[in-house]
Amino acid sequence: MADALIRTVLRSFATAAAGSYTWRSVSNFRFMENCILELFRLDDATSYRVGYVWIRQLALVLRNASMASSRGGTVNVKTAKTAKAKAKAKATRDRAKRDKAVKNKAGKEKTANNEQEDEEAPRRKVKSKPLEELMSWQFVRSMYLWTRVVTSVPSLKPLGYPLFMVILGAVKSRLMNLQCFPFVCHGLTCLNRLAAGLEALVPLSSHLLKLLDIVHHQLESKKKLGSKAQAQDDDGEEPGERKPPDMEVLLRLSPGREEVLELVAERICGLFTDHLGLLSRSTSFPELSAPVVLHLRRLSKHCRNEALRKQLKALLAAVEQSSQAVLRYREQLQEPPPAGKLLVLGADATPLAKQRMQWLKRRAEYERSKVEGDL
Numbered sequence: 001m002a003d004a005l006i007r008t009v010l011r012s013f014a015t016a017a018a019g020s021y022t023w024r025s026v027s028n029f030r031f032m033e034n035c036i037l038e039l040f041r042l043d044d045a046t047s048y049r050v051g052y053v054w055i056r057q058l059a060l061v062l063r064n065a066s067m068a069s070s071r072g073g074t075v076n077v078k079t080a081k082t083a084k085a086k087a088k089a090k091a092t093r094d095r096a097k098r099d100k101a102v103k104n105k106a107g108k109e110k111t112a113n114n115e116q117e118d119e120e121a122p123r124r125k126v127k128s129k130p131l132e133e134l135m136s137w138q139f140v141r142s143m144y145l146w147t148r149v150v151t152s153v154p155s156l157k158p159l160g161y162p163l164f165m166v167i168l169g170a171v172k173s174r175l176m177n178l179q180c181f182p183f184v185c186h187g188l189t190c191l192n193r194l195a196a197g198l199e200a201l202v203p204l205s206s207h208l209l210k211l212l213d214i215v216h217h218q219l220e221s222k223k224k225l226g227s228k229a230q231a232q233d234d235d236g237e238e239p240g241e242r243k244p245p246d247m248e249v250l251l252r253l254s255p256g257r258e259e260v261l262e263l264v265a266e267r268i269c270g271l272f273t274d275h276l277g278l279l280s281r282s283t284s285f286p287e288l289s290a291p292v293v294l295h296l297r298r299l300s301k302h303c304r305n306e307a308l309r310k311q312l313k314a315l316l317a318a319v320e321q322s323s324q325a326v327l328r329y330r331e332q333l334q335e336p337p338p339a340g341k342l343l344v345l346g347a348d349a350t351p352l353a354k355q356r357m358q359w360l361k362r363r364a365e366y367e368r369s370k371v372e373g374d375l
Contacts (some may be wrong), residue, residue, distance in 0.1 A: 002046045006039050010054060017141035022249055023370045033145055037152055044155035051149065051156050058142055059166045065134035066173060134170060135251055140186045143167055147190040151197025160198045167191055175207060178214055181264055182250040185271070192274045199343050201282075204275050205292045208268055212299060215265045219305045222258050248367070262307045269311045270359055273318075277356025280322040281345040283330055283337050289319050322350035 013032050021029075040047040133139065150156045150163055171187035174180035188204060195202035244263055245253045255261055276292070279285055293316060300312035329345060337344045348354045 002039070002043050003050060006036075006046065006050050009036055009039060010050070013145065014138055014142070017138040019137070021137045021141065023373070026367070026371050029141060033148060036145065037149055040149055040153050040156065047153060048155055048159070051146070051159050052162075054142075055146060055159055055163055055166065058139065058146070059162070061130070061133050061139060062166055062169050062173070064130035066169070068130040069173070134173070135180065135183055137251070139170070140183065140251070143170070143187060143190045147193050147197070151194060157198060160194060160200065164191065164194055164202060167194070171207065175210060176214065178218065178255045178264070179252050181211070181255070181267075182245075182247040182253055184211070185247055185267060186251075188271050189274075192271065192278070195275075196278055199341070201279075201342055202275075204271075208272050208275065209292070209295050209299075211268050212265070215261055215268065216299060216303055216305075216308065218255065218261050219258065219265070219303075219308065222261070223304055246370075248370070262305065265305075265308045266311060269315055270363075272315060273352070273355050273359050276315075276319060276322075277350075277352045277354075277359075278343070280319075280326065280350040280352040280356075281343040281347070283326060283333075283344050285326045285350075286323040289323055293319055293323075318352045318355055322352035325350045 009032075013036060016028070016032065040051070146159075146163055147167075150160050167187050167190050171184050171191070174184050188207070191202050191204055194200075245260060247253065247263075247267065253260065253264075255264060276289060279288055282288065296312055296316050296319075300309055300316065303309045303312065326345070329349070345353070347357060
């Protein structure tokens with residue numbers, strides 16, 4: 001009974017998430033997430049079984065999207081053999097037709113081209129469909145839902161690692177495409193929440209550094225191209241008509257303008273604050289943050305964008321102060337910290353942890369104001 005009920009509610013949630021996502025629909029999704037969370041608390045065995053199946057479905061969506069995108073750059077052996085045989089048979093038929101009726105050559109070539117286009121059209125649809133399923137609100141809302149369920153229901157915590165691998169795979173599949181940054185940002189937010197809820201180490205620094213490097217190069221290219229390229233990117237819009245993209249309700253954006261790139265850089269620094277602020281509660285934070293500090297210092301040294309450079313310097317200062325605070329805490333320890341426990345220090349024990357709490361509070365207030373403004 002509980003199994004059928006949970007599956008029915010999950011299907012209803014997936015159907016609702018298949019449409020668009022706006023600030024007006026946030027309250028509805030929160031209500032559905034609360035209901036699903038309470039249902040998963042009824043029976044541990046049923047909850048684990050259903051949770052395993054649905055997280056596996058997310059993994060299948062990711063696998064199909066990865067296979068569809070890889071076919072564009074690699075050749076499938078079976079597909080190649082089939083295509084070669086079809087091409088050979090088609091060439092034989094064409095030669096026979098040319099020998100029998102030379103006068104109808106042009107018309108027959110046109111017919112052959114139309115047939116080839118009809119054969120290729122389903123392949124394009126099959127290739128684009130898995131990618132659309134990955135880059136959809138249904139997948140994104142499912143990431144948020146299962147992150148909350150896995151971190152809230154104790155019996156589902158063993159599913160944290162499979163969920164982490166699925167979300168990380170989705171993030172890495174779109175990491176290098178800056179147009180997909182909102183989708184990547186949703187995934188990184190879920191991973192930060194997963195790390196905080198499970199109190200586990202979720203390594204994200206390398207991916208955030210890659211994003212920062214991409215944005216930095218884009219900003220530097222804007223500086224080199226100058227005002228001429230900026231005028232081309234503006235597309236004739238008046239300065240007062242430009243609105244900053246609201247990445248909370250977007251899956252894609254157009255990172256053409258410098259203001260958009262600066263907004264993306266600001267969000268990456270916020271994700272860094274969330275990630276490193278959580279790690280600063282660990283006694284291993286000085287060692288964990290050392291390579292990150294090295295890359296951030298090098299990036300801030302070569303960055304010519306004033307807004308990004310200020311944010312990087314502020315982040316570096318907070319990381320270094322937090323490392324010193326953790327070192328002082330370690331010197332005062334009379335006995336080793338509990339084995340297997342990552343977060344030993346309090347939620348506001350370091351400057352970076354305090355900044356993380358303030359950043360999360362500002363994000364929650366911003367979300368509340370947007371929801372109340374659209375009601």
